[in-house]
Amino acid sequence: MTSATRTAPHRLARAAQTAIAAATVSDVFRAVALRDHYLHPSDASLRRSGLVSTVFVYLMTLTTVLFLVWLARSRRNAQELSPEAAVPSPGWTIGAWFIPVVNLVAPRRCVLDIGRAGSPSWEKRDTTLVNLWWAAWIGHALLLTAANLAAPRSPALLVVTEALFLAAAVLVGLVIERVTARQAAALRVTVPVAAPQP
Incomplete structure (x- = not known):
């Protein structure tokens, strides 16, 4: 079923990408504030790292909401573009992100299925982009957990986790761009043009 009112979610994509950029910048400030507090603990450094961490949490919450809406x-x-394709259900598309252990693999599959179903021109490099983003994201999450348990004040681990976070942020921005652009191209092909009136 085609509809002339369907459009690729360009505005949502831009909003999510902007929120990702803001959260990433705030995470860099948070990492610097935490490092300063670890190296020179004081009440002032504790307050500063707490404030920056709070801003980061708010921005990550906004980012998560915008990304999931997109x-x-x-x-x-x-x-709608590929009714016969294996597309995750609406509930699973969102819910897969919040189920422990499942959220290490299922969201990647959801994004791949959505990308493939939404574009006949989906290529191997598109899949590679999704895989790189997911590897950086999961690597960051696992290393951050390990660092918090084993060496919470290790500057080396802090740098590596931040590098993975930055890589994941850039890559997910590109994933959003690619999926949105592919859907826009597919919608231009499938949306019927109204016949001119006599």
Whole structure:
């Protein structure tokens, strides 16, 4: 079923990308503040790192909401573009991110399924981009957990986790761009043009 009102979620994509950029910048400030507090603990450094960490949490919450709204909209478009394709259900598209252990693998599959279903021109390099983003994201999450348990004040681990976070942020921005652009191209092909009136 095609509809002339369907569009790729460009505005949602831009909002999510902007929020990702803001959260990434705040995470860099948070990492610097934490490092300063670890090296020179004081009440002032504790307050500063607490404030920056709070801002980061708020921005990450906003980023998560915008990304999931974009993903849900992209899923709907993908299902309409390819009704026969294996597209995750609306509930699973969102819920997979919040189930422990499952969230280490299922969200990647959701994004890949949505990307493939939403674009006949999906290529191997698109899949590689998703895989690189997911590897950076999971690597960051696992290393951050390990660092917090084993060596919470290690500057080397802090640098590596930040590098992975930055890489994941850049790559997910590119994933959003790629999926949105591919859907926009597919929608231009499939949306019927109204016949001119006599």
